[in-house]
Amino acid sequence: MSLIRLVNVTKRFGEITALDHVNLSIEDGEYVCVLGPTGAGKTTLLRIIAGLLEPDEGEVHIEGRLVNDIPPEERNAVYMFQQYALFPHMNVWQNVSFGPVIRDWDEESVKKLSSEILEMVRLAERRDAFPNELSGGMQQRVALARGIASGARILLLDEPLGALDARLRVDLRSQLRRLVKDQKLTAIHVTHDQEEALMIADRVVVLRNGRIEQMGTPHEVYSRPQSVFVASFVGGANFIEGSVARVDDSGSVIEIRDGLQVHVSDSGRRVGEKVVVAVRLEDASIGPVEVAGSNNFPGRIESAMFIGGSMEYGIRLENGVTISSKALISDGFKAHKVGERVVVSFLPERCYVFPYPRMGLLKETEAM
Amino acid sequence: MPEVKLVNVTKRYGRILANDNVNLTIRDGEYVSIIGPSGCGKTTLIKSIAGIVRPDEGEIYIGGKLVNDLPIEERGIGYVFQNIALFPHMTVWDNITYGPRVRGWPPEETRPLALEMLEMIKLSARSDAYPSELSGGTQQKTAVARALTSRAELLLLDEPLGALDIRVRAELRHEVRRLVNDLKLTALHVTHDQEEAMSISDRVIIMKRGRIVEAGVPVDLYTRPRGIFTANFVGEANFLTGRIARRSDEGSLVEVGGGSQLMTNSRDQRVGDRVVIAFRPEFVSIGGDRPFNRLSGDVVDVIFSGSIGRVRVKLANGDLVVVKTALSFERPVFSVGDGIDLSVSPESILVYPYPEEGLDKELALE
DSSP: OOSEEEEEEEEEETTEEEEEEEEEEEOTTOEEEEEOOTTSSHHHHHHHHHTSSOOSEEEEEETTEEOTTSOGGGTTEEEEOSSOOOOTTSOHHHHHHHHHHHTTOOHHHHHHHHHHHHHHTTOGGGTTOOGGGSOHHHHHHHHHHHHHHTOOSEEEEESTTTTSOHHHHHHHHHHHHHHHHHTTOEEEEEESOHHHHHHHOSEEEEEETTEEEEEEOHHHHHHSOOSHHHHHHTTOOEEEEEEEEEEETTEEEEEOGGGOEEEESOOOOOTTOEEEEEEOGGGOEEESSOOTTSEEEEEEEEEEEEOSSEEEEEEEETTSOEEEEEEEOOTTOOOOOTTOEEEEEEOGGGEEEEEOOTTOHHHHHOOO | OOOEEEEEEEEEETTEEEEEEEEEEEOTTOEEEEEOSTTSSHHHHHHHHHTSSOOSEEEEEETTEEOTTSOGGGTTEEEEESSOOOOTTSOHHHHHTHHHHHTTOOHHHHHHHHHHHHHHTTOGGGTTOOGGGSOHHHHHHHHHHHHHTTOOSEEEEESTTTTSOHHHHHHHHHHHHHHHHHTTOEEEEEOSOHHHHHHHOSEEEEEETTEEEEEEOHHHHHHSOSSHHHHHHTSOOEEEEEEEEEEOSSOEEEEEGGGOEEEEOOOSSOTTOEEEEEEOGGGEEESSOSSSSEEEEEEEEEEEETTEEEEEEEETTSOEEEEEEEOOSSSOOOOTTOEEEEEEOGGGOEEEEOOTTOHHHHHOOO
């Protein structure tokens, strides 16, 4: 039996449908990331599970019990706000042990649990500090510690790393996951950061306009995107417009601008159909010569960008299409120079083919 | 024209030294980013240049002119900060022409400039929209345009993208960079996001506790950081402690915990010195393809981030080494618990003296 089950949950705010018939089951001990752009309905989903919002339609079940009419404090779930809300007049220790104390735990148990959790978030030495004496990252960890110490089985985390500096955010990802797993909790973590979701989650739920667009393991969502939107939002890709010229057993041939042909393994298309071919930046490699078995397109490097750990290039093909390519740098790397002539290569099996979106390509791929 | 020069700039808030004797020159046309952890003084510094904060000591020159006593509106700067500050009751057009209007410039002069700005930020079609009708990213673009319609040649960007979604941020940073190029501006950009700084800047400055600790072009800072703090702050790195076992004209041999010996190109230390070595996760090779500079251990976990596998390996002495490698999902090569050989080439290993206050203190980000 699932620990949390949402059945046809719908929530409207005036004319806006924030959640549109969402069905979702979450297992005990699972770490789920809900991923989507601003306005996708992520926070609404979390607040409905927490009991801070009432759905207009549908059912919320927790531990096998319908909880639509159960108040937040009886749902065995703790909601953590984006802005960590610590009691400013209490020190770290008092903040963390607040839950157990008001629930009248005996002194020994409170002490044991609180010290353990503070140890885990590596703040044992700062137990006497007040929130305003701590950095943002430390305050965030205190808030987490308090959530965990509350004894709730379910952690509802709303952009828990959002207020932190980029470098620190990356550091805390694995700590957060470990914390949840060590305590055998179930976590639902809302984020707009696809890299964060892919790294932390057992399962990723991609939300868009109040609907679940796709869900699966990070691997599934990344390597088998089911829509242009998911390919673009999770991992990003080059999107090339074309139409199906030929279909046979080994795949299809897509004709793109100026009659250039892209071979793809996907053969679930009809000849003449208008399609979009998506190629991940890291699947498009560049080199001096053609690669056997790949799609090969000569072009010229238009931009070269070092992004710390990898290089990203923009290559302008002879038909005017620009392809982006990204590769991890390795030791002794030499960057290609702008203006250099290269061949862009990508394998037919690394091409995703989607029907041309009804609302246009830009609508599915634009960030703003 | 707008070269920026700071000479011995110091700013205190009570007992806290926010800027400690900062010296810095930003060349005309240069795009410079300042990064550093929260509280390092980067915002105080940019506010001093803008004229929002008055330094306690030191001089600030813009275009060769001492500006310490000049108010913000006379410094010839455009200033954009994190919280989008558009006038909510004004349209895009009224917002971006606000500066020229209050300065009393004739509309026939302002109009072409404003039109050009709108064109550049691809917002010509939305000039009648109100801020609330625009996305956060578009609002921030409008704020940048507004900062520039007063013919500012120096653009000061104080976490301009901080409040936006990551994807919007990644897209917008290139648009801002292009705008700065096309208009031949000088730009100073404060950010907490080292990837943002690396990808758009001519030069990146690292600050810590009120001081500039290092500055350089992005690729040099990443591959040849001069200090442990920088090595850690600009990207993930492995840090191992060890001792210099041997020295020659070519470099030194470092013995790390567990008895492994690694050849490095460093000649800055003496035999017996306690050192910290650092190397990037993507510079580690998997498999024993090198006959030397090998490290062996067991796979602790493999985490995928898109197509990149992040493999954590526990060495015999318990130290953890992170390796980043392009992996395919279809054929996972490693399983947890597998024994694995790693190697790092001598030129990829950085060697630093062991920090006086300990390694943890040097690596602390907060």
